[in-house]
Amino acid sequence: xxxELDGKxxxxxxxxxxxxxxxxxxxxxxxxxxxxVDKNVSSSNDNIVRIRCDxxxxxxxxxxxxxxxxxxxxxxxxxxTAAIGSGSFGFPFTNIxxxxxxxxxEVNVLGMANIAYAIxxxxxxxxxxxxxxxxxxxxxxxxxxxxxxxxxxxANLNFAVCLARDLAGSNVRVNSVCPxxxxxxxxxxxxxxxxxxxxxxxxLSYDVWAKQKIDKLVPLGRWQTEDDIADTILFLSSNRASxxxxxxxxxxxxxxxx
Numbered sequence: 268x269x270x271e272l273d274g275k276x277x278x279x280x281x282x283x284x285x286x287x288x289x290x291x292x293x294x295x296x297x298x299x300x301x302x303x304v305d306k307n308v309s310s311s312n313d314n315i316v317r318i319r320c321d322x323x324x325x326x327x328x329x330x331x332x333x334x335x336x337x338x339x340x341x342x343x344x345x346x347x348t349a350a351i352g353s354g355s356f357g358f359p360f361t362n363i364x365x366x367x368x369x370x371x372x373e374v375n376v377l378g379m380a381n382i383a384y385a386i387x388x389x390x391x392x393x394x395x396x397x398x399x400x401x402x403x404x405x406x407x408x409x410x411x412x413x414x415x416x417x418x419x420x421x422a423n424l425n426f427a428v429c430l431a432r433d434l435a436g437s438n439v440r441v442n443s444v445c446p447x448x449x450x451x452x453x454x455x456x457x458x459x460x461x462x463x464x465x466x467x468x469x470x471l472s473y474d475v476w477a478k479q480k481i482d483k484l485v486p487l488g489r490w491q492t493e494d495d496i497a498d499t500i501l502f503l504s505s506n507r508a509s510x511x512x513x514x515x516x517x518x519x520x521x522x523x524x525x
Contacts, residue, residue, distance in 0.1 A: 270505035273298030276339040277504070280304045280322060280382055281349025282315075285451045286401060289493035290346055290500045291315055297501065302338050304331065304382075305349070322349055322378035331385045342389050344504040347382055348401040350375045350419070352453055356460040358411040368415045375419035376426075383430055387439070396439040397504045400427045401496070402515070404445045404523045412457055420445075424515055431513030440512035442503045446496045447519025448485055450477070486521035 277294045281287040282303035292313075294301050301315045308317040316338050320327045335342065351374045353367040379400060390396030405412070406420025424443050431441035448454070458473050471479070481490060499518050502508055517523050 268507065270297060270501055270507055272344075272501065272505055275299045275343040275504075276341050277301045277344040277346065278304060278335065278339065278342050278386065280345070280347045281401075282346070283308055283317075285348065285453070286446065286449065286493045286496045286500075287346065287348035289497040290348065293494070293497045293501050294344075294504075299344075300339060302335065322381055323373040325377075325381055328381035328385045331382075332389060335389070341393055342386055343396060345382070345386050345390075345396065345398040346401075346500055346504065347379060347399070349378060350401065350416075350453070352413050352416045352456055352460075354456060354460060356412065356457070356464040357414045357417075360411070360414045362464060363413075363415060368418075371415040371419050372422075375416070376422045379423055379426060383426070387430070387434060390434070390439045391437045394438050396434075396437075397508075398427075398430065398434075398439065398441040399500050399503050400441070400443050401500075402427070402443045402445045404447050404517060404519050407445065407515075407517075407523055413460075427515075428513050435512060440503075440508070442508075442511060442513070443515045444496060444499050444503065445515060445517045445519065445523070447491055447517065447522040448477075448481055449491050449493060449496065451493065484522055485519070486524075489520060491518055491520055 277299045279287050279291050282291045283305035291301050303317045304320050306321045308319050318334050353363050355363040357363045402423045403420040405417040406424050410417040427441050427443045496518050
């Protein structure tokens with residue numbers, strides 16, 4: 268299927284690694300013009316322009332539109348993948364110091380809002396655009412693994428629907444993609460936090476721990492890859508999804524079924 272993304276101008280927030288980086292490569296392969304926004308940027312020679320920005324810092328996100336104008340004439344597609352976890356294993360939730368909630372919400376919730384405030388006016392002015400926000404099945408099931416992260420992802424899902432309703436009249440679509448089990452650094456951080464919370468006798472290697480989770484939780488019985496998620500992001504960003512807005516798409520091997 269030709270997604271007709273050739274020549275589209277794409278802004279990927281959190282695109283320096285993980286799912287965001289996979290999406291960036293996919294868009295470039297489709298002929299899109301890609302600009303990455305990230306707190307830490309590289310100097311890779313990959314035809315991708317980069318802007319350094321801490322999305323939890325409002326002054327930095329307020330400066331983004333002017334920076335983007337020097338690179339992209341329009342923003343046809345926004346892909347937001349930036350997020351952090353608490354770094355603690357949250358079962359029970361009292362294992363996590365209350366102070367850690369603030370940083371997670373600053374990045375995951377206020378960071379999303381800061382980007383929406385920066386980019387929505389651009390799309391409203393051009394009367395077109397697509398926004399795809401990366402959330403998580405954790406935001407739907409109330410995962411006990413990392414309650415601050417889980418709660419922030421639920422907030423992301425809710426705010427994306429608010430945006431979809433607000434922006435529909437400007438021909439701007441907004442959708443969420445929820446990965447299930449992906450072997451990203453964030454997932455490995457969860458394992459490390461779990462490892463630190465249990466006695467030595469219960470320790471498992473990452474591969475064994477991860478396989479047990481997959482066998483227990485994922486009906487299709489395998490990991491989702493970063494490219495699996497990226498493929499869905501590209502579809503939702505394309506005109507092939509022109510009638511899809513305000514939706515949450517799970518790419519999770521059947522982890523959450525409705």
